[in-house]
Amino acid sequence: MSDIANIGIVGCGVIGAGWAARFVLNGYDVAVFDPDPEVARKIGEVLANARLAQGKLLPGLALPEGRLTVAPSLAEAVGNADFVVENLPEVEALKIRVLAEIDAAARPEAVIASSTSGLLPSRLQSGMAHPERFIVGHPFNPVYLLPLVELCPGDKTAPANLDTAEALYRRIGMRPLRVRHEIDGFIADRLLEALWREALWLVNDGVATTAEIDDAIRFGAGLRWSFMGTFLTYRIAGGEAGMRHFLAQFGPALKLPWTKLEAPELTEDLVDTVSAQSDEQAAGVSIRALERKRDDCLVAVMSGLMGEDYGAGSVLKEYRQSLFERAGRGAPRLSEAGSGPLATYAAQVPAEWIDYNGHMTEHRYLQCFGEATDALLRHIGVDAGYLAAGRSFYTVETHLRHLGQGRVGDSLTVETQVVDTDAKRLHLFHSLRKDGDAVLATAEQMLLHVDTRAERTAAMEGDVLDAVRRLADAHAALPRPDAAGRAVGIRKS
Known part of the structure; x- marks a missing residue:
């Protein structure tokens, strides 16, 4: 992706700041626009955390950083960009309007990506004069560490622009996953949403607290998910007979009322309960400190997986080798x-x-x-x-x-x-x-x-x-x- 040097970012909350950090640390010049008057401070704090995490994950392999600029307007953020990333709230009408503004202000050859976590790309590109250059590139928080990015085209997206985006994401150490069919929530968020809804029911019904639910994940299946996912894990659970035996043994449980996929109503009482339990669970630790602890744990898991050349560790190993080769030139x-x-x-x-x-x-x-x-x-x-x-x-x-x-x-x-x-x-x-x-x-x-x-x-x-x-x-x-x-x-x- 030698022809991509400048990145424009519109919307610089948690996801936008994470994108900015990932691109800056990979040597790309980044211009961001966000009307938040505190955007410079917030992105600076995220970038500082990202530097720490990157230094621990890839010691001694820091590339020369790109320049980070806070632009005074959307047009100035995207006007010189080769690749634009939109990170607005999940409000379809808002995204359609702003994406049309980005389309009008960006250079004709620039690719425009949305970080939407589930809105349909065909609808998001509907207001653009050049919809063929639009794609969805849905990342996961923290963007500067987690490698997964879901790629989904709209019905008017040109395949070449999808290829351009995929190559860029791979260059910055990510694992693109192409979504075969346009669908609400794509792949990962549909899975996360099912777990989230069931967790809310467990709190709503007084079965478990927020901390107990998190413990059920982080001390059990979550450890397996980090490197093996669901289907391969269940295949192993079937023993030597594999997945067919697992389905025969546990398939009948699918008929049992173990889950409630319809989410409970978010009443004020449920919101108060979840919020209070979450506050108790955090025990007064600041968001930035929690982010650093999260980053340190992810670095430890991903570094261990790199030693096994498995799962996310394989992505990191390939990225590390590419940095060796790029760093070796200068x-x-x-x-x-x-x-x-x-x-x-x-x-x-x-x-x-x-x-x-x-x-x-x-x-x-x-x-x-x-x-x-x-x-x-x-x-x-x-x-x-x-x-x-x-x-x-x-x-x-x-x-x-x-x-x-x-x-x-x-x-x-x-x-x-x-x-x-x-x-x-x-x-x-x-x-x-x-x-x-x-x-x-x-x-x-x-x-x-x-x-x-x-x-x-x-x-x-x-x-x-x-x-x-x-x-x-x-x-x-x-x-x-x-x-x-x-x-x-x-x-x-």
């Missing part, structure tokens, strides 16, 4: 003088990196240096194609020195110097700095170039060898680090 850079160490890593210290002593635990230092080494390898051309060809570098020796303490919020950078090299070896020295100044730690590493199929060392060749030689030549004039070649400082008898 993230590590020579100093302004052209011959200094490479800047190979940048991050802020998150709370979970802190140990019982109140500062960075020791294995996080190694994590920073590992990310720096990966960045250097990307810089010299070790990409997916190179690895697929059976070539790579293995780290065979590392010596760390811990010289200072990193605390929550500290800005960390790593500079990397090539100390020595030959056809099979790459000798590196990393310096980890806090706030661009004090050295917190150093790491000296020896890497061997290997043939991964033969499982033995092999000489570098081609573009990688040329890149290593250029880098070594650039660093040849640098002073050799004082700590290079040092061993652990135990006095020998």
